[in-house]
Amino acid sequence: MQTFTIPPFNEKAAEDARNYIQTLTKPPGSLGQLEDIAVQLAGITEVRAPSVKKAGVLVFAADHGITEEGVSAFPQSITGQMAKNFQHEGAAVNAFAREKNAAFQLIDIGMVDDLDTHFIGISRKAGKGTKNFRKEAAMTLQQVQAAVQIGREEAAAFIETNNLECLITGEMGIGNTTSSSAVLAALYQVDPAEVTGAGTGLDDKGIKKKEMVIRESLEERKPDPSDIWNVLAEVGGYEIAGMTGAMLEAAEKRIPVIVDGFINTTAALAAVTMHPEIKPYLFLGHRSAEKGHAFAIEKLGLDPILELGMRLGEGTGALLAHSILEASAAMIKNMATFDDLAGY
Numbered sequence: 001m002q003t004f005t006i007p008p009f010n011e012k013a014a015e016d017a018r019n020y021i022q023t024l025t026k027p028p029g030s031l032g033q034l035e036d037i038a039v040q041l042a043g044i045t046e047v048r049a050p051s052v053k054k055a056g057v058l059v060f061a062a063d064h065g066i067t068e069e070g071v072s073a074f075p076q077s078i079t080g081q082m083a084k085n086f087q088h089e090g091a092a093v094n095a096f097a098r099e100k101n102a103a104f105q106l107i108d109i110g111m112v113d114d115l116d117t118h119f120i121g122i123s124r125k126a127g128k129g130t131k132n133f134r135k136e137a138a139m140t141l142q143q144v145q146a147a148v149q150i151g152r153e154e155a156a157a158f159i160e161t162n163n164l165e166c167l168i169t170g171e172m173g174i175g176n177t178t179s180s181s182a183v184l185a186a187l188y189q190v191d192p193a194e195v196t197g198a199g200t201g202l203d204d205k206g207i208k209k210k211e212m213v214i215r216e217s218l219e220e221r222k223p224d225p226s227d228i229w230n231v232l233a234e235v236g237g238y239e240i241a242g243m244t245g246a247m248l249e250a251a252e253k254r255i256p257v258i259v260d261g262f263i264n265t266t267a268a269l270a271a272v273t274m275h276p277e278i279k280p281y282l283f284l285g286h287r288s289a290e291k292g293h294a295f296a297i298e299k300l301g302l303d304p305i306l307e308l309g310m311r312l313g314e315g316t317g318a319l320l321a322h323s324i325l326e327a328s329a330a331m332i333k334n335m336a337t338f339d340d341l342a343g344y
């Protein structure tokens with residue numbers, strides 16, 4: 001089992017930033033959540049006014065055997081097609097990344113299809129799609145460990161190559177909302193109905209069926225709620241484990257992480273379960289419209305930065321929220337203090 005050494009959040013640097021913000025030329029507290037973000041960034045980076053400009057999105061793509069049970073509004077083959085779309089930089093996350101000058105990388109961590117070798121993207125399969133967890137464990141423990149390790153290594157390389165100051169993980173994998181709901185239901189011992197939603201667009205009948213598939217699978221698989229590795233092996237996904245490893249790696253390097261929607265938050269909860277010390281390194285980019293996200297957000301205990309009715313994944317909501325982190329950093333770096341004002 002991999003262990004990560006996450007350095008302690010620097011409370012003193014955070015306190016210093018909190019006090020400094022009090023001296024800025026505005027009514028105390030008037031920039032709301034932006035002030036809290038700036039304080040958190042100082043504690044993460046140990047710098048009062050850090051730059052977070054250089055952001056990057058690392059998208060992990062993988063397939064899910066559970067799609068055989070008819071739990072997604074889209075067929076499994078869309079994962080591979082969308083991977084090619086990412087390679088041609090035509091997906092929503094690419095459109096936003098280009099606009100914001102953010103770095104982008106795609107990792108095939110467990111797709112059935114292969115990437116096109118002529119374009120961006122790295123092939124590092126820990127398997128060729130998970131097994132159908134209604135019938136057998138999604139992955140072996142070794143495969144989960146491999147996926148976490150791949151996430152860790154690829155995040156380290158991505159951060160270093162692009163000198164990143166902020167990491168966003170994203171995912172693509174038809175069926176991965178079913179896997180995420182199953183992970184949450186298993187980990188927190190709740191009925192799947194509490195954490196299961198429409199995903200890409202199931203109707204009410206489809207959602208009921210999805211809940212039933214998860215319920216029956218959990219009765220069959222019996223993941224051990226006290227063992228996150230076992231939960232991930234039984235009902236998780238390669239891209240979920242990859243994102244978990246990537247988030248933990250960023251925290252090891254004192255790089256802030258912006259968590260995206262439902263699947264991403266599930267990966268973040270897996271990371272927090274493994275290493276609770278990661279928590280202060282995480283920001284929650286947005287509140288997804290996916291039903292189970294409210295439950296996951298409550299478990300994570302973070303305030304979403306944006307609420308735009310989005311339910312896409314890919315890292316899109318987190319990437320948009322990065323602009324708010326930049327605004328927080330600009331506030332503490334560029335604003336005058338009341339002392340400055342006295343000298344004008």
Ligand SMILES: Cc1cc2ncn([C@H]3O[C@H](COP(=O)(O)O)[C@@H](O)[C@H]3O)c2cc1C
Pocket residue numbers: 071072073074078082171172173174175176177178198199200201312313314
């Ligand atoms: C064209 C397309 C692009 C996407 N980009 C992200 N997702 C999102 O939808 C999938 C999860 O939903 P479900 O569990 O219902 O299959 C994931 O791939 C997620 O990233 C997409 C889905 C589709 C169809």
Ligand SMILES: O=C(O)c1cccnc1
Pocket residue numbers: 177198199200260261262263264288289290293310311312313314
């Ligand atoms: O919130 C998400 O990340 C999400 C929701 C539905 C489908 N895909 C992703």
